[in-house]
Amino acid sequence: MARIALILFAAILYVSGVSQADARSWQSSWVTVINERHGFAIAYPDNIFTQKSDQPKTDEGGVYLSKDGKAKLLVGAFENADRQSLEDYRQFLISDQYATAKIDYAPVKARWFVLSGDRNGETFYQRVSFTCGGKLINSWAMLYPTSERKTYDRVVEAVARTYTPGAGRTGSCD
Template sequence: MPAHLLVAALALSTAAKPAPAAALPDGWETYTNVRYGFAICYPANLLGAQGEADNGDGQIFKAGDGAELRAFGTNNILNRSLAAEAVQQVRSHIGRYGKITYRISRPGWTVVSGTDGESQLFYAKTFAREGQFITFKLTYPKTAAQRYRSVVERLSRCFRLTEGRP
């Protein structure tokens, strides 16, 4: 096989694979999503990575106390506004009796948080970029709100768009 074809084949075979988690010195790791071009840090000692989805759109992280972090990208095929998309995404979490308790939007991103009306709190941050939404959602028990307060703050700060999307 000619060298240039071998290089191209190797590049294509590795382009869609998830990047390995990068360890940080304090027990946090960074998940990088190649397909949608984003990265998020997470407390690996609290939230265990479940493996990237087969289609490469994101990953779920689970804790023993029932908390769950979802980090993913979606295509904006319905041409929704960023604010409408964020509300639509969290509606599935608020249930019949839940409510949104905090909302902020800025150009290119939005945050929504609240309660499911029963036992769970949620926090979701969404970026809009080039016909896509990139989101992380953390749901956690109300009884663990104190523990997750600092986790939410750090997740929100470290969640970012990356360069080099395919």
């Protein structure tokens, strides 16, 4: 059974254009970040990203850079002090942060949305979740050179599967 699974995995990698060595190189070592204050969790491949060393210590989130500094993983949560609605915050991001972007993926659900696309040679993927009845905004984003999209799109997909939006220290919106 394990042999069949390995053959199937190799076939999937072959079809997707990824060699087994490439897949193992970035998938082999992951770090999970669990934010104590806001309760969110996310994992990332630590042989691609490392925490920005000059980043001030904060319980709001973190900035992680690729070894070459061209890609960024931004993770955080903050209080929705202005009590913006999900749609208002989404429109703010579109008009402010991504005003010049070509957005090509933008699903919206009851408590979360994604904005993904390209802007000036950079690809972005941002997932925003409203938790605790809209009192807390959890977000993560990956920004990377569009020229390296084939590689980083796979990383985004893998990181997205690890993300859990937070609901405070105990999970009860405290």
